Amino acid sequence: MSGDVDLLLSFKNSLPNPSLLSSWNPNQGLCLFQGVGCKWGQVSSLTLQGIALNPDFYSVSTYLLSLQTLETLCLHSVNLTGGISAPSKCADQLTGLDLSGNNLHGSVSDAMSLATSCSSLQSLNLSSNSIGVYPLKKGVPLPPVFPLKSLNLSYNKIESTGDLQWILSGLGILQTLDLSANKIVGSIPEISNCTSLKYFDLSSNLLSGTVPPGTLSNCFSLTYLNLSSNHFTGNAPPDLASCTGLTTLSLAYNNFSGEIPFLSLTSMPDLKLLELGFNNFSGSLSGSISKLTSLEILDLSSNGFSGPIPASLCTKGSSSLKELYMQNNYFTGSIPDSLSNCAKLVSLNLSLNELNGSIPGTLGTLSNLKDLITWQNYLNGDIPAELSSLKSLENLILDYNGLTGMVPDLGNCTGLNWISLASNQLTGSIPAWIGKLESLAILRLGNNSFTGPIPPELGDCKSLVWLDLNGNQLNGKILPALAKQSGKVAVSLSRAKRYVYLRNDENSQCHGKGSYLKFDGIRPDDLIRMPSKRLCNFTRVYMGNTQYNFNNNGSMIFLDLSYNMLDGHIPKEIGMMHYLMILNLGHNLLSGLIPPEMGELAQVGVLDLSHNRLEGSIPESFSAMSLLSEINLSNNQLNGSIPQLGSLATFPKYVYENNSDLCGFPLPPCDVTSMSPVDRSEQSSINDESSQSWWIALGVLFSTFFVIGFVIGLFL
Known part of the structure; x- marks a missing residue:
């Protein structure tokens, strides 16, 4: 007992800041020391996770590993430094050692020396360190078998295939081996003795070439195999049929090709997760996949299946x-009604294929379905009314199809977060029931044939931040109610979602400021398959991860009402939308003065009021829009001088042209009707520079905003 106290106090005193362990006081009981767990008054466990102690490995080896009754030691993320080595003495009962998330360095053989010096050690976690900075020396003897059952060397700096081969040559009783997120290059060596191995992770390395026969032939006990995010080529590993106990198989993000080995897969009755995404697999799917009755997750995205x-x-x-x-495949035909047999289905994504026919109403029986995503296909017919039964539905994303008819009443789907039906042939009015959806963050109905007014109920969507109604036949007024969402955005670091924003080159066939699509499982290069690519020439593509969290106090970020027949005045309440970044009201019938309150849009980067009937002067308050990178006020009835403060004088002249009597740089001065050739030459030079600079500024705006802090929904 006193020996344990002395060792612990010696470790404390070796720290740069011993006060971090203030409870380690010799005047109180040993078992009251912070992080100490006891059995029968002796130290059995020590956990100091996340405390910036800054110890050296020598102190850990000398004092902590000498605690004779110690069974588990966790020093995860304590800023542990130094080179790992075999301790002169190691606790006889130590079974678990966690040194992950630190700054330890050394070779793979040094790590094994540490493992073999502790005779009872079963689990060693050295992930997220700098193991492998020293390559394995030639001729280093390998222990007959590793004494461990679990070894985690993930997120280190192992590079050599020789290190990998050395490890795989002496697996012994090892059951768990994690070598993910290193930098191992070369081909995968044969695993000579892996009969005990259950968990094997080689993902996120630089391994290449084919996986030759015999590599996994003795791995009968494997339940988890992850070879994803490497550079493997050729057919899928030929020995998969030997791994009949697999529950997880991931080959994603490689260059595997050929057809799926269905015969091998159907020999795995317990397989729950199969990830084959982002490869070059081809061919058709066999109906025998239905024999995998335990399968919970099937990912075939971004391949060449047909x-x-x-x-x-x-x-x-x-x-x-x-x-x-x-x-992102080439599946054809219709969506089978029999998908309703997948009674437990939560997520279904069939986007970017060549599917036709209608959406089966039988999908409405999938009571657990949260994600129905089928953008960019050739689907037609009505959106089935049966979807109203999907009370768990969160994402309904059906853009770029040929869907017709009216939007069915989905008011019972109160958890809807993302409704995206843009670029179809939908008709009728925009449903008022949308206002009941308090979690709705994204509403995209652009490029359809909706008629009637914008329902004021949209102002009741408390979390709405992306509203795109462009390219319809809407009439009536822009209602002040649309600004009701204005408030403080609640930023969170919750589960991120992949997105793509495609910035349009507006023309007679391509309306609106751009498309926003859920982009999980899609290769960026395959966007060229979209027919709209030819029309819109979206050469500016912004991708990133959205951070989702709203507490019903969001504020609009994107508002596009362009290419409609809206009339009346622009409501001054628009200026209350503090977080608005893109505002497009162009190509309508709006009239009256531009409200000076719009100058309070401090975050706006893109503003388009062109092709309306607006009159009066440009408000001086627009000079305060410091983030403005694109503006278009052309084709109105504006007059007076363009404000010269701020950025308004830096834009090309076409954004102000075709107004009644607008003047001032970059247009001709207000007191002259013409300009000298020299002045015109200077103006042309300025315009060219401005035209280039505002695209650069827009790119910076989007990359900064979307990647770092775009808050759009509830995916907790």
Whole structure:
């Protein structure tokens, strides 16, 4: 007992700042020391996770590993430094050692020396350090078998295939081996003795070449195999049929090709997760995949699969499938009604394929469905009214199809976060029930044939931040109610979602400021497959991850009402939308003065009021828009002088042209009707520079805003 106290106090005194362990006081009981766990009055565990102690490994080895009754030691993220080495003495009962998330360095053989010096050690976690900075020396003897059951060397600096081969040559009783997120290059060596191995992760390395026969042939006990995010080529590993106990198999983000080895997969009755995304697999899907009745997640995204979706994909009463990702392939035919047999389905993504026919109403029986995502196909017919039964639905994203008819009443789907039906052939009025959706963050109905006024109920969508109604036949007024969402945005670091924003080059066939699409599982290069690419020439593509969290106090970020027949005045309340970044009211019938309150849009980067009937002068308050990178006030009835403060005088002249009597730089001065050739030459030079600079500024605006802090919904 006194020996344990002495060792702990010696460790404390070796720290740069011993006061961090103020409870380690010899005047109180040992078991009251911070992080100490006891059995029968002796130290059995020590956990100091996340405390910036800044110890050296020598102190840990000398004092803490000498605690004879110690069973587990966790020093995760304590700023532990130094080179790892075998301790002169190690606790006889130590079974678990966690040194992850620190700044330790050394070779792989040094790590193994540490493991073998502690005779009872079963689990060693050295992830997120700098192991491997010293390559393995030639001729280093390998222990007959590693004494460990679990070894985690992920997120280190192992590079050599020789290090990998050295590890794989002596697995012994090892059951868990994690070497993910290193920099191991070369081909994968044969694993000679892996009969005990259950968990094997080689993901996120630089391994390449084919996986030759025999590599995994002895790995009978594997339940988890992850080879994703490497550079493997050729067919899928040929020994998969030997791994009949797999529950997780990930080959995603490689260059595997050929057809899926269905015969091998169907020999895995317990397989729950199958990730094959971002490879070059091809061919059609076999109906035999339905034999994988334990499968919960199937990811086939971004490959070259073709042919129909098998009607037998799910068998009624026996399917466990929860997530089905088939986006960015070449599937044809219709969406089978039998997908309703996937009774547990939560996420379905069929985007960027060549599917046709209608959306089956039977999908309305999938009571757990949260994500129905099928953008960019050739679907037609009505949106089925049966979807109103999906009370768990959060994302309904059906853009770029040929859907017709009216939007069915989905007011019962109160959890809807993202409704995106843009670029279809939908008709009728915009439903008022949308105002009941307090979690709705994104509403995209642009480029359809909606008629009637904008319903004032949209102002009741407390979390709405992206509203795109461009390219319809809407009439009536822009209601002040649309500004009701204005408030403090609640930033959170919750689960991120991949998105893409495609900035349009507006022309007679391409309306609006751009498209916003859910981009999980899509290769950026494959956007060229979208027909709208030819029309809109969206050469400016902004991608990133959205951070989702709203507490019903969001504020509009994107508002596009362009290319409609809206009339009347612009409501001054628009100026209350403090977080608005893109505002497009162009190509309408708006009249009256531009409200000076709009100058309070401090975050606005893109402002388009062109092709309306606005009159009067440009408000001086517009000079305060410091983030403005694009403006278009052309084709109105504006007059007076363009304000010369701020950025308004830096834009090209076409953004002010075709107004009644607007003047001032970059237009001709207000007191002259013409300009000298020299002045015109200088103006042309300024305009060219401005035209280039505002695209650069817009790119900076989007990359900064969307990647770092775009808050748009509730995906907790």
